[in-house]
Amino acid sequence: MRFQNPANGHIEEFGEATWLWVLVGGPFYLAYKQIWLHAVIAAVLSLFTAGLSWVLLYPLIIKWVIRSHYAKLGWKEITEGKAVVRSSSGAPSTDVRILSTPPDGDYRVLGEIMVKLTRWTPLERKYGREDVDQRLREKALALGANAIVNVRYEQKDESWTNAGSIEGRGLAVVSESDTTTCPFCAERIKRAATRCKHCGSDIPKAA
Known part of the structure; x- marks a missing residue:
């Protein structure tokens, strides 16, 4: 629960x-x-x-x-595996991408996150990567991240203290796109553009 x-x-x-x-x-x-x-x-x-x-x-x-x-x-x-957890601002956890490599373009590292799920008794269900991914997304969302990179998993077998566990680690990052919105026509343009290719307007440097 x-x-x-x-x-x-x-x-x-x-x-x-x-x-x-x-x-x-x-x-x-x-x-x-x-x-x-x-x-x-x-x-x-x-x-x-x-x-x-x-x-x-x-x-x-x-x-x-x-x-x-x-x-x-x-x-x-x-509800396990069904609910979409949202941040206080309303962003859904499904918006957080899990990537094996860094995203294209610029990105900013917010910190390392880790999740460990343990089966304390054989009566509990066995956790998988999907469970770890869901919780990693929730932690990343709480930090304000929109992606997790360099994710790695470690599965551990039963021991005398528990019935097995799975651990996931990764870097929570903010992927900053190389595009932005034209302040005049709302079309997508390159962030470094000085003139909008859609409406022809000059783009202020602060845009």
């Missing part, structure tokens, strides 16, 4: 093994995730039920608890 704050684009993510973290951490996990109301309720119930509610109740209803919590906050749930 993934939820986005529409105010600033921040995303919170919960894996399919969230029930396991609730089973292990109980109210402490809910407090860590700042779900304060249910952290208090879970703590009180565990006292009256000798911990049975911690073990038998909350692992079963944790998805409902999380969804209701973020719904009350006004956050939007992201």
Whole structure:
């Protein structure tokens, strides 16, 4: 489950093994995730039920608890593989290109971004490059980038701590086109042009 704050684009993510973290951490996990109301309720119930509610109740209803919590906050749930995450300015994540080589023309590097997706138990689905790409786009979008270059992936097998993971890294960049819009006729022209080839107007140097 993934939820986005529409105010600033921040995303919170919960894996399919969230029930396991609730089973292990109980109210402490809910407090860590700042779900304060249910952290208090879970703590009180565990006292009256000798911990049975911690073990038998909350692992079963944790998805409902999380969804209701973020719904009350006004956050939007992201449907995996379907939703188009948008920045606070309204730009969609699908606008961010993933390139194996630097883009044509000038570009400006905003910084390196990294995503690591881990399967904590064999019960969780296996993540692929599509999942990594989606999250890389979201991170790049948050930086104001419109492309990611030099993307590389690393798949790791199961270990004694998890059931495998995949990692993706790349450079978030702003690809600056060598064309611009004529201020008089709105047609595309070369950025270095001094006269519009469409309407014949002289282009101010500041354009």
